[in-house]
Structures are given as structure tokens and as C-alpha cells.
Amino acid sequence: MDRLRRGSPLVRFLVRRILIAVLLVWGITLVTFVLTNLVPGDPVAANLGQRAVADPAIVAQWRADHGLDKPLPQQYVLHLESLLHGDLGTSQQSHRPVGDDLAEFVPATLELAGAAITVSLVLGVVFGLIAALRRDRLPDHVLRMLSLVGISVPTFWLALVAFYVFFYRLQITPGSGRVDPGLGAPESITGLYTVDAALTGRWDIFVSAVGHLLTPALVLSLYTIALLTRFTRSAVLEVLGQDHVRAGRAKGLPRRVILRSYVLRSALVPIITVAGLAFGSLLSGTVLVESIFAWPGVGQYAYKSATTLDLPAIMGVGLVVGVVYLVINLIVDVLYGVIDPRVRLR
Structure with missing residues (x-):
């Protein structure tokens, strides 16, 4: 304990967060158990x-x-x-261990949510930066309008429209599922079809998996792109008016250096916070998108478990989603220390 107290402030901070996370996991088990047993129905x-x-x-x-x-x-x-x-118990519907069911369904949702948050981070940060640097000009007005549309459009409606237009009418995207039926799943290593296909050299399955992943990931990421665009714009505008940015300009530093080392680094802390929460929401909110695209993920598993009152499965899903949120928050805390030196010294 004395060594811990004399150690790095960041290490002490992370140890405290891990201990709190253990208590929160216990709280998650209690809440999921109580709420599951309070659900009306036999x-x-x-x-x-x-x-x-x-x-x-x-x-x-x-x-x-x-x-x-x-x-x-x-x-x-x-x-x-x-x-x-x-x-985690035995599912009352599949008669299999809930852990085995989740090991099958969770990677599919992780693949979908991971692709969605990656697209969201890249496009959201770039669009927000452009909007901030072109404040009150045409690009800013266009991006603000598009972000408002992205936040307002219901995800399930957009999923239905995208599936109908691009698959049924134009036939330029693959249908439902994770790969073409004739190919089958790749050899399971991580459970992520794109990663497993690349690791085993099955590039035909890789291309098919990416094609099936593209449309639902883009649909799922639209709201997050709009959210990150607006949030990045606000964060960058706030940083642009701070003293250290003006000092960098007064020194005659190149514009790219100011943007990378002064503006983006200072604005990344709140952006990472929003991105972490958004990723957790994507993991737990993919039910409708998975249903429309017949994506065999944890969303469909949770829905079927809820409609059949499969209590062990419901509690297993609740525990997994809660733990995912805790892990994401822990990763965000680590990134705070990497990006912001004040966290490492505090």
C-alpha cells in the first residue's frame, strides 16, 4: 500500500478506478437480478x-x-x-450455457459496433474540425444542417430505407447476414468474421464480410457521426480562443503544428468521453438494426430472451453490457492520462 501511495499519480488513479469497477460489477449483478425478477409475467x-x-x-x-x-x-x-x-447459467430456450451463447453472439455485435464507432470517429472529428475552422461559412452551415438531420432521423427508419433502396431496389449491397450463404463462416479465432478471414487467408470471405458489414455499420454510425461533429466543433472552437493557441500563433508556428499539437490535443479529452459513451450505446442499442439486417448479434439474443422470459440469458446480457461500459470507461481514463499531462501529474 505504501508503494502504491508513493507511485505515479496516474497509477494510483487507475487502481482506484479498477477497485470502483469491481464494486460496480457487483452492483450490476444485483440490479440485473432484481429487475429481471420484477418483470411481470410467468x-x-x-x-x-x-x-x-x-x-x-x-x-x-x-x-x-x-x-x-x-x-x-x-x-x-x-x-x-x-x-x-x-x-452464467443455462439458457431456458437454447438449453446451452449462457456463456457459450454470448461467446457466439457478442463478437458479431462487437464487429458491427466497432466498425460503426471507427467510421464515426474519423468522419465526426474531421467534419467537426472543418466546421470549426470554417465557422459561419458555407461548409460550417452545411455540416451543421447535416448533423442536425443525422441526430433527428430515427435509426430504425434509416435502416429500413437503406435495406430497401440499396439491396432490394438497386441491388448494390449484399443482403442480410454476415457473409454470403455459399461461403460459410471462417475458422473461428476471434469471432470477428473480417479479422478471422484475414488471419486465415480467406480473402473471399473477407470481401463478403466487409460488404455485409458496410451498410448496417454506416446506418448505425449516422447518429454518432452527427453527435461527434457537433461536439468536436464546439470543443475546437473553445480551444481556438485559449491563450496557448494564441501564443503558438504569435510564435509563428506552422498551422498544422498548432492544429495537431495545440488544438486537437486539447479538444480530444471531451471528444474521447463522448466517443466512449457512444460506443457503449452502440453495443447496447443495435437491436433494431440487427433485426432488420438479420445480424446475429447480442441485440437479437437479448430481444428473444426478453420475449420468452429467459431469465439467465437476460441477466447474462445485462452483465455483459454493464461490464463493457466499465471497460470502456477504464480505457477512456487511460487515454486521459496519455493525452492530458495534468492527469499524470495530479
Whole structure:
């Protein structure tokens, strides 16, 4: 402990964040368990049907098999014990371990959300920088109008329009799924089809996977691009008026140096914060896009689990999404220290 206190401020800061994250994970398990069990509806009826529910012996046996015959506090303790052993329970629908189901579906959502946030960061930061540097000129007005449209258009409506126009009418994009049906999935290494296809040298699958990924990723990224454009514009405009930027200009530094080392570096801290939250939202908000494009991700898995009251699966999805948010926040904290020296010295 003494070594930790005498160590780097950034290390102490990260250790505190990790300890807080552990407590938050416990809180996530408690919240997901309580909310799942407060959902109205009978999981017995949802899984067995009305005829089986009419037989008390069948109902009692089903509840005993799934641990629902015990008091809720005891159920929660057993749930925590299982989690500590890496067991998320068994899905009442697929009859497979929830961990195995999530290992199959989560990489698909990570691939889709990762592509969307990458496109969003590149385009959002570039557009926001252009709008700030051309303040109150034609490019600024055009980008502000387009960003307003991007924030206002519902994602599910845009997904339907994109699928109908580009696939059904123009036939210039692939259909649903992650790859063409005739190719099949690549050898599983990471679960990300584009990465696995590249690692195994299956470039035909790689091209097909990128083609299937492009349209849903662009649709999903539109809102985030618009959000980052507006936020980057505001952050850059604020930095442009600060003393250190004016001092750099007074020294006669080249424009690109001022933009890269003075403006962008100072503006990146709030931009990274928004990007981290946006990535978490993309992971947890892909349900409609995945349904429209038949993308076999965690969004569809969560929806089917919710409609059938598959309690272990619902709690597993809630835990995974919560942990993803915590990991993203931890990464953002590390990036703070890399970008802003005040965090390293504080």
C-alpha cells in the first residue's frame, strides 16, 4: 500500500478506478437480478406453454430444475456463486450455457459496433474540425444542417430505407447476414468474421464480410457521426480562443503544428468521453438494426430472451453490457492520462 501511495499519480488513479469497477460489477449483478425478477409475467408459462402450466407437478419440477423454487435472496447468492466460477447459467430456450451463447453472439455485435464507432470517429472529428475552422461559412452551415438531420432521423427508419433502396431496389449491397450463404463462416479465432478471414487467408470471405458489414455499420454510425461533429466543433472552437493557441500563433508556428499539437490535443479529452459513451450505446442499442439486417448479434439474443422470459440469458446480457461500459470507461481514463499531462501529474 505504501508503494502504491508513493507511485505515479496516474497509477494510483487507475487502481482506484479498477477497485470502483469491481464494486460496480457487483452492483450490476444485483440490479440485473432484481429487475429481471420484477418483470411481470410467468417464466413457466413463457417456456412451457399454457397446457403444461395447468399441471402443478410439471410446474413444480420445472421450477426446481431452474432453481426458481427457492427464496429470491437464496437465488441471488447461488447466482453470485455461479458467476464467481464463470458460470452464467443455462439458457431456458437454447438449453446451452449462457456463456457459450454470448461467446457466439457478442463478437458479431462487437464487429458491427466497432466498425460503426471507427467510421464515426474519423468522419465526426474531421467534419467537426472543418466546421470549426470554417465557422459561419458555407461548409460550417452545411455540416451543421447535416448533423442536425443525422441526430433527428430515427435509426430504425434509416435502416429500413437503406435495406430497401440499396439491396432490394438497386441491388448494390449484399443482403442480410454476415457473409454470403455459399461461403460459410471462417475458422473461428476471434469471432470477428473480417479479422478471422484475414488471419486465415480467406480473402473471399473477407470481401463478403466487409460488404455485409458496410451498410448496417454506416446506418448505425449516422447518429454518432452527427453527435461527434457537433461536439468536436464546439470543443475546437473553445480551444481556438485559449491563450496557448494564441501564443503558438504569435510564435509563428506552422498551422498544422498548432492544429495537431495545440488544438486537437486539447479538444480530444471531451471528444474521447463522448466517443466512449457512444460506443457503449452502440453495443447496447443495435437491436433494431440487427433485426432488420438479420445480424446475429447480442441485440437479437437479448430481444428473444426478453420475449420468452429467459431469465439467465437476460441477466447474462445485462452483465455483459454493464461490464463493457466499465471497460470502456477504464480505457477512456487511460487515454486521459496519455493525452492530458495534468492527469499524470495530479
